Amino acid sequence: MAIALYNTLTRRVEPLEPMTPGVVRMFVCGPTVYDLAHVGHAKTYTQFDFLARYLRARGFEVTYAQNITDIDDKIIRRAAESGRDPRDLAAEFENAYRQDMDALGNTSVDVYARALDHIDEIVAQVQALIERGHAYQLDDGWYFDLSTYSGYGKLSGRTEVAEEDSVARIDENDAKRNRGDFALWKARKPGEPFWDTPLGPGRPGWHIEDTAITEALFGPQYDLHGGAVDLIFPHHEAEIAQMEAASGKEPLVRHWVHTGLLRVDGAKMSKSSGNFLTIRDALAMGDYRTLRYAFLSQHYRSSMELSATVLEQARGARRRVENLARQIDRSIDEPTATVDVAETTWATMIERLDGDLDTPAALAALFEYVREQNRSSHRPGPSAERLLQRVNDVFDTFDLATRTVDDSEIEAALARRTELRKARDFAGADQIRDALTGKGIVIEDTTSGTRWWLADAVSGG
Known part of the structure; x- marks a missing residue:
């Protein structure tokens, strides 16, 4: 302690x-x-x-x-x-x-x-x-x-x-x-x-x-x-x-x-300046986790700027973690090395938070973990779930449970798209891709198969 x-x-x-x-x-x-x-x-x-x-x-x-x-x-x-x-x-x-x-x-x-x-x-x-x-x-x-x-x-x-x-x-x-x-x-x-x-x-x-x-x-x-x-x-x-x-x-x-203090749209907040925001005003612009993330992504002693751009960046950062959570397969029997990576990430976050509550540095360690998992040819397993839950217990900035789309429907659509591509029906495959894109779903074709995630702009939670 x-x-x-x-x-x-x-x-x-x-x-x-x-x-x-x-x-x-x-x-x-x-x-x-x-x-x-x-x-x-x-x-x-x-x-x-x-x-x-x-x-x-x-x-x-x-x-x-x-x-x-x-x-x-x-x-x-x-x-x-x-x-x-x-x-x-x-x-x-x-x-x-x-x-x-x-x-x-x-x-x-x-x-x-x-x-x-x-x-x-x-x-x-x-x-x-x-x-x-x-x-x-x-x-x-x-x-x-x-x-x-x-x-x-x-x-x-x-x-x-x-x-x-x-x-x-x-x-x-x-x-x-x-x-x-x-x-x-x-x-x-x-x-x-x-x-x-x-x-x-x-x-x-x-x-x-x-x-x-x-x-x-x-x-x-x-x-x-x-x-x-x-x-x-x-x-x-x-x-x-x-x-x-x-x-x-x-x-x-x-x-x-x-x-530190807060500035809104480049100026000290005041009703006369027209940039006075109540908490209720801010929550009407997005969900509470995005607002929490915006605050906690900055060091507590720093002054910070709050704007639509800052909230959009916070929303995008949240989605990267939530999209990883979507890929978790609890049935995977993970090797010790995979579990160790998650435990090491948590230990690094603790070390950085113990040092004057350095939330930006702690989140940087989390996003390095997310990047490595996204580069992997394997889906994340129980160790990733444990790590994300530990993080969210203190940050409460990520929606790890809510599903804004039906995963099984997406998987079925992607399977159908794969079959169409094999049959060289590229127009039909593109129609499925475009339909998924319209729902805010990004797909990526890799050598190990097709991956998908929610676009940063998708709201929820």
Whole structure:
């Protein structure tokens, strides 16, 4: 179980060494549920779904938790615009998000933890910060005092908010002691949801919900925290400051893992640019396995481009594996050397995934295996089936079962074509070939017989 991942905190690839050997407690920042989730969310959560699947495949016991931000300025504003109760709006979009995750095959999360279900824990954590001298009160709520915590900036190398920090939910108040101080508890405002607490009537700040939730689930320290790179500063810096200041223990998290961002059609995604894609928009363009493949064919730390061309390439790559799966003959009694090739391929993929989850390199090993099998004069057998199933258990990018055409009908048509060619009825043979081509089936005449496979453009799954 020697797995190494890039650790944003230490800025190097290093072994994943959980606090309890063989047990990984993993938390990933979830969505703020005020609208439908978009393909940027899809990339991040698919890549963390893969990480959780892979850790389990390698023998780790994983508890994977995500928070659901269901009380926040954005939710309150959107609810006010539509004349709705913020809780109802949040519940609707949480359900939509959960449906989208299921549709993507992202099924690895064990706990979805709502902020609204952890108000008591949030209040208790703010009280701990007050008691330890890390928080102060202004007219609009309680703030974290950055001057009392010397470790701020150790994750990102930054301490100041910059212009590009558009998702930071920056808390503005001219009376703050330090420019970067952030809200822990927001005082009640007219028309907004609030809770009567020892902190005064109000609601949570954004950063505090994550550490209150993880403390409730995992305690003050745990193994792995994930999110997209745009959350490193100030959100994840704020999490570290809150929990380490409240508990007096460090590090909050042993391993910080961040995914690269997504661009759509050559630009940063935005509604004003006309390239904003919800997950539902993307799934309408193709099946979920193609979208998963597009994300997992890129290294998780890399930014990536999503376009119709990228999806078509992903679809074509999938078909190469699925077409090999079609040729498998389970009845073959394979020689040891053939079995060894499949086992060696799997071992190579494991080695590459153990090295900072290098999915592109792992898939390259798989496609080398596919090429060799396609060059062989023999059909693939049980060892190929075992290999493809192992791969798909973690990737979930290949349809190894669904048949979009009837194999027996194709084999019968090819047999008829062979007879026509022997009888030198080439026109009749060409008619059969053209009919198969029209169904998206490619045929190849070789010295050992005729082979067929589905064209890359055929959809399914």
